[in-house]
Amino acid sequence: MSLWQFIIENHSEVAQLTLEHLWLVGASMLLAIFVGVPLGIVITRVPSLNRPVLGTANVIQTIPSLALFGFLLPAPWIGARADRLAILALTLYALLPLIRNTYTGIKNIDPAIIEAGRGMGLTDRELLFKVELPLSLNVIIAGVRVATVISVGLATIAAAIGAGGLGEYIFRGLAMVNNSVILAGAIPAALMALIADLGLGWIEKSLRAW
């Protein structure tokens, strides 16, 4: 059976799995942004937290994904449903690029600009929202972009713990030794990564009018 035939015959299932995949990636990215960006800001303010925070995020990144899914399995509430578990794991993986890019984005702003802002009497809050975040936004978006692309790929592994998504086809295809089935999962996932990359790249550029 050819790839096209398979996709056409199973189009509703393909759509279903794609939606599940989008849900895993979208929910985990939103969570990661809400946690990672503030953490990145905090470590620009409290230098002593810099190493522990970035270090921890780094260590998480080195844990093999299947192992991480396994570690989280016994967790209460989270472990009760596979998609919750997958979202948490994907969130943890996405943290490093987000924290790091927020931190470097803010740190790389010309110190003279920050000082001019302080000298003009901007409060810390005003400095953050009017100067630092706008000036580092494209670096932060670049972090979101990297994290999203990684996360689309990683989310395929979530199928191993029954969280659904396009990984289902990949694992099923592997078990059936059927390339068409593998590709029916891999190609939509690759397309999703590509679209996310292009879309976020476009946003990254258009945010920099200056």
Next chain:
Amino acid sequence: MRNQRQMHRPEENTAIEFRNVSYTLPNGCELLRGINLQIKRGETLVLLGRSGSGKTTTLKLINALLKPTSGVILVNGRTLNTWDVVRLRRTMGYVIQEIGLFPHLTIDKNIGLVPALENWPAERTRERIGELLEMVGLEPPMLARYPRELSGGQRQRVGVARALAADPPILLMDEPFGALDLLTRAELQREFLFLQQRLRKTVVFVTHDIRAALTLGTRIALMESGRIVALLTTQEFLNSDEPLVRQYVEALNGLPATHPGRG
């Protein structure tokens, strides 16, 4: 309020005062030692000296970007630690070399930032920006541009306009014309002089350029190794016998001066 007014009656004419101020870095390096200085309302006091002499440090102590390790600084008769830092800084315009403009904001947003933070009505801000634009000699079409689209001289004009936006009584200027070419610098200095005659702000002007100091200053504080070695009016400066002052005047003439006075 009543108390404050009584307190600074004796020095009503003094806008900024340094009393025995020192500034030492945490690593023990002493940047300023025993600075005593009274800056009068409406004067342009130039802090002159070579790089590393402590001019910029002195300036940053005034708007509390740095805190003195000992001694007291008073602004309008009140010691700095009784001021709310944000209020203090908004009573002072701050101009630094051209990099100080916010690159992500258009010119009108740059100039109008402090008024916006002070919640001025939009109409009043717009009027004020128009006024300032004329004051510093810029054309209205500039307003929609970003700083990188302007020349160095234009950016510096914007810097001055931004510092003046909320009409602060004090203006702190750190080598504001330093990065400009000779002709543009002369032009801006001339305009600044003209502006200052009208506005009568209290100006503290940091420069290493003796010409700028003599052109713009009413008094010159000559700094060397973290101390003020001479505090003179521009006229006195030219006639002084103080060896370091003489060196500056000689450098100005390009020759060792044979007579203490001007030829």
